Each structure stands twice: as C-alpha cells, then as structure tokens.
Amino acid sequence: MNPSYVSKCAQIASVLEVSGHPKPGNVHRTQNFPDMVFEDFLLSGIAIGESMEKSARKGFKYKSKTEKWDKIGLGKMILEAVRETDHWVANNTNLGIVMLLTPISVVAGMSEDETVNWDVFRDKIDQLIRSTTSEDAVNLYQAINIADAGGMGEQDDLDVANESSLQKLRDDNVNMFRVLEMSSAWDKLSYELTHKMPVTFEIGYPVFQRVKSEKGINEATVQTFLTILSRVPDTLISRKFTDAKAGEVSARAQAILEEGGILTRKGTSIVGKFDQELIKGGLNPGTTADFTASSIMVAYLDGYREYKAKVH
Template identity: 70%
Template sequence: MDPVFIGKCAQIASVLEVSGHPKPGNVHRTQNFSDMVFEDFLLSGIAIGKTMEKAATKGFDLRQSPEKWQEIGLGNLILESVIETDRWVANNTNLGIIMLLTPICAAAGMVENLSDLRSNINQIMISTTPQDAVNLYQAINIADAGGMGEQEDLDVSSDSSTQKLRDEDINMFSVLEMSSSWDDLSYELTHQMPVTFDIGFPLFAKIKSEHGINEATVQTFLTILAEVPDTLISRKYGKDKAREVSSHAKSILEEGGILTKKGHHLLEKFDHELMKNGLNPGTTADFTASSIMIAYLHSYNDYKSKISE
C-alpha cells in the first residue's frame, strides 16, 4: 500500500476525530479546554503525517522479511511523532493516537490485501525491542501523559527503568502487556486491537455511508464509550465513575445517539455535563481515531483508481 496514502489517512483520522461534534467531554469544533484548543489538535494531526508515512515506508521495505520487523523501530517512530507534535503545540494532544496509528501505518505499508493488516500489526508489536520500550518511555515523558505508565515496576518516571529494560531484555510489547490489565490502550496494542477492528471501524464505515462523516465520528465515539469504560476517566476518578459515564452513553445510544433528534439533544446535554465535571473520555477519542484510520485505509482501491485517471 502506498506510504503517501497511508500518511494522509493518519492525518485525516486525527483531524476528523477532533472535529466530531458534539463529541461529549472532549475538545471539538465548537469547544475548547482551558489548556488546549481545537486548533492544537488540528496542528497535531497534520504534524505527524510525515512520520506516519515514514512508518509505512519502513513496513513496505521490510514486508518480505518478518524476521527483520524489529528494525522498523516502532518506539523511535512514536518518539519522533511526539517530538514533532511538541514543536507545534504546548500540551499532550495526541500521544494515544500516535501509539495506535504508528503500528497501523507500518503494517499497512506491508500489505495490498487488508485482510492481513490486523495480524501484521500484532506481529510488529511482538517484534519490538527493548530500545523501542526505552523510546516509548521517553515519548511518554515528553508528552507528560499523566498516569500513563505509572506502576511500581518499570515506572516511566523512574531513572532506573530504562536501564532495566535493556538489562532484562524487556521489549515494548511486554511493557504494554504489563499495563494491559488496567490500561485499555495498552490492552488494545497487545491484543490485536479489538476495539478498533471489532467495534469502531465497522460502525464508522456503516454510519459514514448512510449519514456522513460527522455522524459516523460521533456515533462511533459514543458506541465505544458505551461499551468500554474510559481508561482516562478511570485513572483520574475511579472505575465506578468510568462505568457511570459509559452507562450514560449507552442510554443515549438507546435513544438513537446523534442519528435522532432526541438523541442529539441528549448528547449535547451529556457533553455539557462531562465538561462541567471535568470528565474527559480521552482514550475513547484515541480509539475513535484508530477506527477512522482503518476505515480510510479501506478506501485505498478508490484512491488508486482516481490517481490513475
């Protein structure tokens, strides 16, 4: 698959995710946070494009050599994207999105048939190295992602952790697997992306074809939130609060979500309530972006036919 196309898909997924309105509890086209605004997310989505294209190129170059997939340098690519984002915006707008989209881009570069995409993502993750883990830790620290990676063993904030990763030959996959019991982003990356592929992508593709991009983005976000209590909320306010937010999202879906007048009204009220109480389903936003990314990768044949005209 063409790396240029893949890099554009990553940018598109990033900017469409943040543009979804009203995406409850998050920055969107009519709503900012006090420390980051809508335009910050647009800048971030554009800024990562070149590195995502680079990830796809590395995947393309190594597509016939699975034994060399550790040479992709996934951790370094994540770090590069975070550093580039940091040049344009002051706060962490997209670390989770970068972590999800980077292996997707590398795997997409390897394939023409997307039926192999998911298994390749998993194999790329398994093939990561201790240096990838070290680079991921550096990326997390640069992004200042509160709570991510904080654990008794191999804490990202500990100076001794990076040396331990090297000394004990602990790769990035293993580090994320250690966090997967309490962090859904880590679980996603170590269990073949079930939220992205099984929930988000098929729903986004269906709703987009029937109702349009914004409706697909918001309905996908709401559905993921209803089914998967948000890790960021859980980390800040506890699991019970995260489940409560998910239950509220489910009740809005039962009224049609953004696809009905009543559901849309309830959605706007939900957005206001979450913002008022500082409840930000940030991990859900990350999963929405990865779901959009997979949907746009599936438009590759249409893209090829148009550029050949």
C-alpha cells in the first residue's frame, strides 16, 4: 500500500477514535479530563503521521527480505512516534495506539495487492514482532518511560522504570516479542501483539465496518468500543482497580449492547448515563480505546482498492 495512504489511515483512526461520542469513560468531543483534553488527542493523532508513513516505507523496503526483518527497527519506530507526540502534548495520549498502529503500518507497507488477505496480514504482523531484537525492546522501554505509562513489560528483574533493565535486555538478548509475552498474562495490549491481534481483527474491525456502512462513522466508533469492552475486560481498569471491577464494567457494556447500544434510542440514552457513571467512578477503559483505534485503521486500510480506483 502507498505509505502516504497508510499514514492517513493511522491518523484518521486516531482522530475518529477520540471523536466517538459518547465513548464511555474516555475523553471525547464533549468531555475532557483534568490532565488531558480532546485537542491533545487530535494533536497526537496528527503527530504520528510521519512515523507511520516511515514505518510503511520500512515495510515496503523489506517486504521480500524476511530474513532481514530484524533490521526494520519496530521499537525505534514506536519510540519515534512517542517522541513526536511528546513534543506536541504533555501527557501520554497514545502509547497503546502507537504500539498497535506501528506494526500494522509496517505490514500495510508490505502489502501490494489491492484486496488484502487479512489472515496473511496477521501472520506477517506476528512474524514481524517475533523478528524484533533486544534493541527494539530497549526502544520500547524508552517509549514507555517517555509516555510515563506503567504496567507494560514490568517484571521484578526487567522493570521499565529501572535503568539497569535496558542493559539487561541487551545482555540477555531479550527481544520485544519476549518482553510483551512476559506481560501478556495481565496486559491485554501485550497479549494482542503476541497473538496476531485477535481483538482488532476478529472483534473490532468487523463491527466498525458493518456499522459504518449501515449507520455512520460515529455510531460505528462507539458501537465498536462497546463491543470490545463487553468481550475484553479493560487492562487499565484492572490495573487501577481490580479484575473484578473490570469484569463488572464489561458486563455493563454487554447489557447496553443487548439494548441496541448506540444504534437504538434506548441504548443511546443508557450509553450516555454509562459514560458519566464511569467518569464519576474514575473508570477509564483506555485499552479499549486503543483497540478501537486499531480496528478503525484496519477498516480504512480495507478501502485501499477503492482509494486506488479514485486516484488512478
């Protein structure tokens, strides 16, 4: 795929995700947090464009050289996107999104066919992450520290906040896949990246694609968010509260979907109340928002054939 098209899909996904209204428990177009506002997320979504285009170009360069995928520098691409974001906003708005969208961008750059075989696409994402090096892991740790996001990759002997961990990653040749794999038992985003992105491709993308064609973009965004939340208890809520609390929030999302979610008048009313309940309780399904963004990106990548037809 054209790298410029890939970067636009990443930017579109980022700004549509935060614009979803009312996306329960998150910043959206009518709701800010004390430490970050709607515009921060818009800035972040635009800021990653160059890094995503560069990632797609790396994918194109190495598409036929699988034995050299370790040279793509996935961790470096993630770090560059986080650094660029940090220049424009003061808080961590998009680390999880960047971690998901960067490998998608790389593999999209490898894809020359107008119609994508998503099973092959997912296999390539898996191979890409498995091909990473200890330097990729070091760069990921640095990105996490810049974003000031605890939790991902933490172990007693490989704590992201511990400077000695970086050298230990190099000394023990621990690559990025292994770091994520160590976290995957409790971190859904790490699990996603080490298991061919099942939430993105099997849950989020199909829902967004279907609802967008039937109802519209905002409905698709919110319904995708609710669907993911109902099936995958949110890591950020688990970390800040408990797994049980995250399970309660997911059950509530499922109950709302049974009333139609954002697609019915009754469901829409309940979604608005659910949004405020989560805000008052300090319950922020941030990982669900990340998965929503990756799902939207895949849906827009799926429109590449139509894009090429119009451009050419």
